[in-house]
Amino acid sequence: MAIIEMRGVTKRYERGGQTLTVLDRLDLDVPQGDFVALMGPSGSGKSTILNLVGGLDSSDEGRITVAGNEVSSMSRGQLAEWRSRHIGFVFQAFNLVPVLTALENVLLPLQLQPLSRAERRKQAEFALSIVGLTDRMHHRPKQLSGGQEQRVAIARAIASDPDIILADEPTGDLDRDSANAIMDLLRRLNVELKKTLVVVTHDEMAAQRAQRTLHLDKGRLLDRGTAPPATAAAAAAR
Amino acid sequence: MKTPWVLARRHLRTHWARTGLTVAALVVALYLFCFLVSLVTTLHDSVKSAATNRVIVQSAVSLFVALPIDYQAKIEQVPGVAATTKFQWFGGYYQEQANFLAEFGVDHDKFFDMYDQEVEITEGPGGVTGPGARQAVIDAMAADRRACVIGEGLVRDPDFGFAIGQTVPLMGTIFPKSDGSAWEFNVVGVYKPLKGNMDDRTIWFRYDYLWETLQAGAAGGPRGVGVYSVNIAPGHDPATVIADIDALFAGGPQRTMTTTEAAFQAAFVSMMGNLPFFVGTIGGAVVFAVMFSVVNTMLMSARQRTHEIGILKALGYSDGALSRLLLGESMMLTLLGGGLGLLLAFVTADGLRKGFGSYLPTYTVQPGTLLIGLGITLGIGVIAGLAPAIVAGRLLPTAALRSEG
Numbered sequence: 316m317a318i319i320e321m322r323g324v325t326k327r328y329e330r331g332g333q334t335l336t337v338l339d340r341l342d343l344d345v346p347q348g349d350f351v352a353l354m355g356p357s358g359s360g361k362s363t364i365l366n367l368v369g370g371l372d373s374s375d376e377g378r379i380t381v382a383g384n385e386v387s388s389m390s391r392g393q394l395a396e397w398r399s400r401h402i403g404f405v406f407q408a409f410n411l412v413p414v415l416t417a418l419e420n421v422l423l424p425l426q427l428q429p430l431s432r433a434e435r436r437k438q439a440e441f442a443l444s445i446v447g448l449t450d451r452m453h454h455r456p457k458q459l460s461g462g463q464e465q466r467v468a469i470a471r472a473i474a475s476d477p478d479i480i481l482a483d484e485p486t487g488d489l490d491r492d493s494a495n496a497i498m499d500l501l502r503r504l505n506v507e508l509k510k511t512l513v514v515v516t517h518d519e520m521a522a523q524r525a526q527r528t529l530h531l532d533k534g535r536l537l538d539r540g541t542a543p544p545a546t547a548a549a550a551a552a553r
Numbered sequence: 554m555k556t557p558w559v560l561a562r563r564h565l566r567t568h569w570a571r572t573g574l575t576v577a578a579l580v581v582a583l584y585l586f587c588f589l590v591s592l593v594t595t596l597h598d599s600v601k602s603a604a605t606n607r608v609i610v611q612s613a614v615s616l617f618v619a620l621p622i623d624y625q626a627k628i629e630q631v632p633g634v635a636a637t638t639k640f641q642w643f644g645g646y647y648q649e650q651a652n653f654l655a656e657f658g659v660d661h662d663k664f665f666d667m668y669d670q671e672v673e674i675t676e677g678p679g680g681v682t683g684p685g686a687r688q689a690v691i692d693a694m695a696a697d698r699r700a701c702v703i704g705e706g707l708v709r710d711p712d713f714g715f716a717i718g719q720t721v722p723l724m725g726t727i728f729p730k731s732d733g734s735a736w737e738f739n740v741v742g743v744y745k746p747l748k749g750n751m752d753d754r755t756i757w758f759r760y761d762y763l764w765e766t767l768q769a770g771a772a773g774g775p776r777g778v779g780v781y782s783v784n785i786a787p788g789h790d791p792a793t794v795i796a797d798i799d800a801l802f803a804g805g806p807q808r809t810m811t812t813t814e815a816a817f818q819a820a821f822v823s824m825m826g827n828l829p830f831f832v833g834t835i836g837g838a839v840v841f842a843v844m845f846s847v848v849n850t851m852l853m854s855a856r857q858r859t860h861e862i863g864i865l866k867a868l869g870y871s872d873g874a875l876s877r878l879l880l881g882e883s884m885m886l887t888l889l890g891g892g893l894g895l896l897l898a899f900v901t902a903d904g905l906r907k908g909f910g911s912y913l914p915t916y917t918v919q920p921g922t923l924l925i926g927l928g929i930t931l932g933i934g935v936i937a938g939l940a941p942a943i944v945a946g947r948l949l950p951t952a953a954l955r956s957e958g
Contacts, residue, residue, distance in 0.1 A: 371867060371950040392871055399869020410864045410954070414563040424868045426555050471868075 318478060318511050319345035319368055324377030324387075326363050326534075337363045339534040340377070347478075350505040350512045352522035355531035361515040364531075365481045368513065369402045370394035382478050399427040403472030403510075405501075407484035409464040411456040417443065417467045418452040424475045442470040446500060462493030469500060473508070480504065482514040486521050498524040556874045557865065561882035564854065565889075572886065575850045579890025579930070580897065582843035587898030587926050588905070589836040591918045599750040599818050599915060607667075608795055609817040610781040613808035619777025620807055622764070628781055631797045633789030638663045639760045639778045645723035645736060647713065654707075655752070656723065658760035661694040665702075667784050671751045675705060676743040678717060690742035698762045701738040705745050706753035710907065715740055721756070728763065728774035736772075750818060752915045782814075840929055847937040851883045855941030862945050863953025876946035883938025884931070891930025895923050 326338040338360045345351055353361045366372040367379055370386050379387045382401045389397060403424075404410075411420045421439040430438065443452050446466035456464050465485060472480050482501065486494035502524045504510045514525060522528045530537040565572045610628060612618035628637050643656035665672065665687060676682050677689030694700045701721070707713045715721055722735035730736060738758050746753050766772045785794050795811040802809045812820070862875055898918050906916040 366951050369867070371954075392873075395866065395869050395871040397869075398867070402869075404867045406954070410860075410867075412560065412861055412864060414560065414567045419559065423557060423865070426557060427869050 316347060317344040318347040318349075318382055319343065319513070320378075320380040321364070321367070322378045322380075324367065324374045324379060326360070326367065326372070326374050337534050338367075338374070341534065341536065343529075343536065345511060345513060347511055348505070348509050350502065350524070350526045351514070352525035352528040353513065353515045353531060354517065354519075354522055354528055355537075359531040360534040361531055362483050365404075365483050365513060365515055368479070369404060369481050370398050399424060399475065401478050403475070403477040403480045405465070405468050405472050405480060405482035405485045407487040409456070409461070409468045409488070411464055411467055411471075413456050416453050416455055417448060417459065417470075420456070420467055421452075421471045421474050424471060428475050438476075439470075439474055442474040443467070445473065445504075446470045460493070461489050462496060465489060465493070465497050466500065469497070469504075473504060473510070477510075479511045479513070482512065484515055484517065486516065486518055494518065494521060555870075556877045556881065557870065558878070558881065560861075561878055561885055564858070564882065565886060568854070571850060571854070575847055575886055576890035576893065578843045578846050579887060579933070580894040582839050583891045583894025583926050583930060584897045585839050585894075586836045586929065587895060587918055587922055589832040590922045590925065591898070591902070591916060593832050594919055594922060595916045605813070605815075606785045606787070606791070607814040608783045608785065608791055608798070608811050609814055610783060610798055610809050610811045611779070611817075613799075613810040616780070618807070619775045619779060620781065620809065622776075622778055624778070624802065624807075624809070625781060627801060628783060628798055631794060631801060633786050633794040633797070635784045635786040636663055636667050637781050637783045638667055640782055641760055641763060641779045642727070643723070643725065643756075643758070643763070644727040645725050647721065647723055652712065654723070654754065654756060656701075656756040656758060658763040659757050661700070661757075661759045661761075662691070664757065665691055667782065668751075671746065671748045672744045673747050674702070674742050675745045676717060678741050680717070686742065693741035694759060697739055697741065698759055698765070699737055699739045700741045701756050701758040702742040702744055703740055703757075704753035704755050705743050707756070708743055710754070717741065717743065723756075725772060725774070728767065728772050730766075730772045731770065736766075746915075750814075750915070780817075783811075840933070844933045844936060847883070847887060847933055848940070850886070851879070851937045851941050854882070855879055855945060859948065859953050859956035862948055863950050863956065866948070866950035866953060872946040876942040879945045880935070880938035880942040883941070884934040887930050887934035887937065891926065891933065895926045895930070898926070899923060 321341055321343040324338055324341045325336065328335045328337055337358070341360070341364070343364070353364060355361050363372065367374055368381055368386070370381075370389065374387055377387065378385060384397055384401075386394065386397070411417075412423070415423070418439055421442050422435055425435040425438055428435070440449065440452065443449050446469050448463060448466050448470065451459060451463060456467070459467065469485075480501070485501065486497050489497060498521045501512055501514065505512050505526075512525070514521070516522050610620065610624070612620055625637055625639065628634060638660040639658065641658035643658060645656050646653045665674065674687040674690045677686040678693045679689070681689045690702055694702070703715050703721075707715045717740050719740050721738045721740060723738060724735050728736075738756065744757075760778075767774060767776055783794070783798070785791050791813055795813070798811045799809050865875055866872075902916065902918040909916050
């Protein structure tokens with residue numbers, strides 16, 4: 316069963332008086348527990364898909380259903396509330412709040428959940444332990460390396476136990492070793508915590524961690540995204 | 554939907570220089586506002602608390618021209634006059650000129666009865682307190698021509714620390730002693746003011762001591778009476794009594810100008826020009842200028858945090874929660890600064906009253922003034938926080954996340 320279902324989705328932007336069609340009648344299904352890598356040239360619509368699925372933006376045409384909810388018909392207020400329960404975001408630039416510590420950053424989405432202070436704290440510490448940063452929880456983002464910052468961002472994304480994690484170029488600002496570590500971590504979330512992951516990336520090596528890779532160009536999917544057997548076997552071996 | 558208040562606190566603390574400067578501006582503005590408004594309310598209060606059954610007779614030429622001493626008996630013959638007392642400004646200082654005090658020569662046998670609604674005798678000779686203190690003081694005044702009664706402020710003030718039984722030497726400026734020595738007054742009682750037009754640092758002494766000394770040539774200065782204070786008998790119209798008194802002396806030798814006590818005290822305020830308007834304008838302008846400064850601070854802060862707003866929206870915080878965050882931060886900032894300014898105005902009131910001395914002896918910061926200040930503080934907070942709050946609420950998450958701020 317598809318946890319993400321996009322049907323005939325079109326998204327246009329107005330730029331300098333011209334209309335730019337970023338997504339063109341796109342159909343996409345992502346089954347629950349899938350790990351999908353979205354690849355394609357800049358401007359092909361990869362990040363737009365994440366924004367639409369996460370309810371950060373709205374489509375011009377088509378229907379988007381995520382975790383059983385028709386996102387395309389929700390109000391901004393409903394989307395915010397829905398997002399806090401179902402979606403975890405990981406961004407290329409980490410997007411941590413600089414004035415807060417790692418722990419406080421992870422606590423941010425938990426404040427929206429019906430939990431006691433102690434429960435929130437426990438859950439945030441658990442999320443940080445998953446990404447291996449328990450010993451850095453009281454550090455501010457400036458005191459962490461890029462790889463550590465991204466791990467805090469991942470901890471924040473999983474803290475409230477969402478169904479889906481959307482990652483937009485999560486390794487784009489990292490060196491190779493850190494990028495590998497982050498992709499391994501995302502892979503673990505998929506395998507061990509059964510999270511559905513949609514990752515936008517330009518990095519072929521990063522995409523190899525996914526169960527399947529979808530290629531986009533000019534707002535259209537080029538294939539159905541079946542992973543090559545060798546890649547799938549390598550991923551399974553990890 | 555919950556609001557991440559931790560961010561408001563943390564931003565105010567992290568950007569301590571910006572916060573500190575804005576808070577300092579608010580402290581100064583609200584302090585100044587309270588101070589200026591208190592000046593005006595103090596002046597107005599002295600007028601408002603004036604007795605309605607009392608009129609003041611002064612020279613029609615000027616307050617600084619003395620009236621003949623024999624006018625008192627004639628005034629007492631006017632229908633509706635219940636009692637009169639002389640009032641003579643002495644203008645002396647204690648030990649050095651900086652210790653300038655308000656001293657008045659009065660009719661000791663009438664004054665305390667006429668002013669029983671304004672002055673309460675709290676202590677008499679021999680430490681007498683309670684209801685008996687008043688009569689004890691009147692008796693002591695009658696027995697000693699150098700006797701005087703002092704305000705409790707002069708007992709409390711360590712610069713003076715006067716006490717019953719003490720002889721207080723005062724150098725006369727209007728009435729200097731011929732041999733250059735000080736006048737001596739024996740303290741026989743302490744009073745507490747009951748109304749806002751009466752301060753707690755005045756010395757009341759016997760007018761006849763002054764008069765007899767002048768007559769004996771032992772001191773120089775104008776002969777006569779500064780003003781006569783007249784209590785009107787119940788059931789009589791003050792306007793009629795005023796007209797009758799002035800008509801009585803219309804042919805001289807010294808024409809009089811009789812006014813109600815309130816009008817007399819209002820004249821003192823008007824001698825300073827349109828002070829309330831002037832003071833109000835300055836206070837308003839300062840607060841207005843600081844409001845723009847706080848608005849600017851909040852707009853800058855919100856602009857720098859556009860990206861953060863985007864992050865919070867991506868995490869699931871609602872538009873309303875983020876509007877509340879920005880508005881709440883503005884309120885925290887202004888309440889901190891404004892609150893400190895109001896507190897400072899309140900705690901320095903005693904010191905200022907002392908500093909003003911005889912010029913504004915009843916200076917007080919009233920609760921109403923503090924409430925107005927608090928209202929202005931809250932108003933600044935709302936105005937400064939409203940625009941950033943609206944912008945934060947309306948921002949699209951994707952647009953905010955693309956922002957560099």
